[in-house]
Amino acid sequence: MTVWVDGDACPVKAEIEAVATRHKRPVKIVCNGGLRPSANPLVEIIYVSEGLDVADRYISEHATSGDVVVTADIPLAADCIAAGALVLQPDGSRLTERNIAQVLASRNLMTELRAAQPLSQGGGGRPFGKAERSRFRQALEQGLRETNR
Numbered sequence: 001m002t003v004w005v006d007g008d009a010c011p012v013k014a015e016i017e018a019v020a021t022r023h024k025r026p027v028k029i030v031c032n033g034g035l036r037p038s039a040n041p042l043v044e045i046i047y048v049s050e051g052l053d054v055a056d057r058y059i060s061e062h063a064t065s066g067d068v069v070v071t072a073d074i075p076l077a078a079d080c081i082a083a084g085a086l087v088l089q090p091d092g093s094r095l096t097e098r099n100i101a102q103v104l105a106s107r108n109l110m111t112e113l114r115a116a117q118p119l120s121q122g123g124g125g126r127p128f129g130k131a132e133r134s135r136f137r138q139a140l141e142q143g144l145r146e147t148n149r
Contacts, residue, residue: 001066001068002025002026002063002067003026003027003028003070003140004030004059004062004063004068004069004070004085005027005029005070006059006069006070006071006072007029007031007035007055008031008034009072010070010071010072010090011090012070012133012137013035015133015136015137015140016140017043018137019141019144020043020140021042023144025042025068025144026044027042027043027044028044028062029046031045031048031055032047032049032051053075056071056073056079059071059076059080060076063080064083064084065083065084066085066147067085067086068087069086069087069088070087070089070090074095077095077100081095081096081100086146090128091128091132091135092136092140094139
């Protein structure tokens with residue numbers, strides 16, 4: 001039972017390490033580089049080659065039932081849900097078999113709309129602050145309790 005982290009742009013790595021350590025769960029942070037190894041023996045940084053979706057493919061190929069995956073990448077989330085993993089986004093929202101199709105369809109629609117208007121300015125994401133970190137921490141805590149059963 002591993003916590004897999006799509007690590008390159010994950011804003012909640014410290015929260016993941018703290019909660020997973022309390023539950024004595026191994027954490028594997030998969031990234032293209034740029035992250036320093038953790039002194040925590042439960043945390044492993046897995047470096048993959050650079051390239052589009054290389055880290056996502058690695059996680060998708062290794063996450064299994066009973067694992068927790070933390071990612072903002074919707075196609076990766078869909079693959080991990082199909083493998084039986086519990087999937088959390090960094091804002092604490094849970095992606096499940098019940099909602100992933102709608103979330104994936106919305107993501108694909110937004111991608112098409114952005115491509116159709118190449119000169120439009122994107123508004124960026126929502127600010128990420130204490131409330132989002134707290135919500136994520138609670139969601140991960142609950143998810144780890146569920147997968148320990």
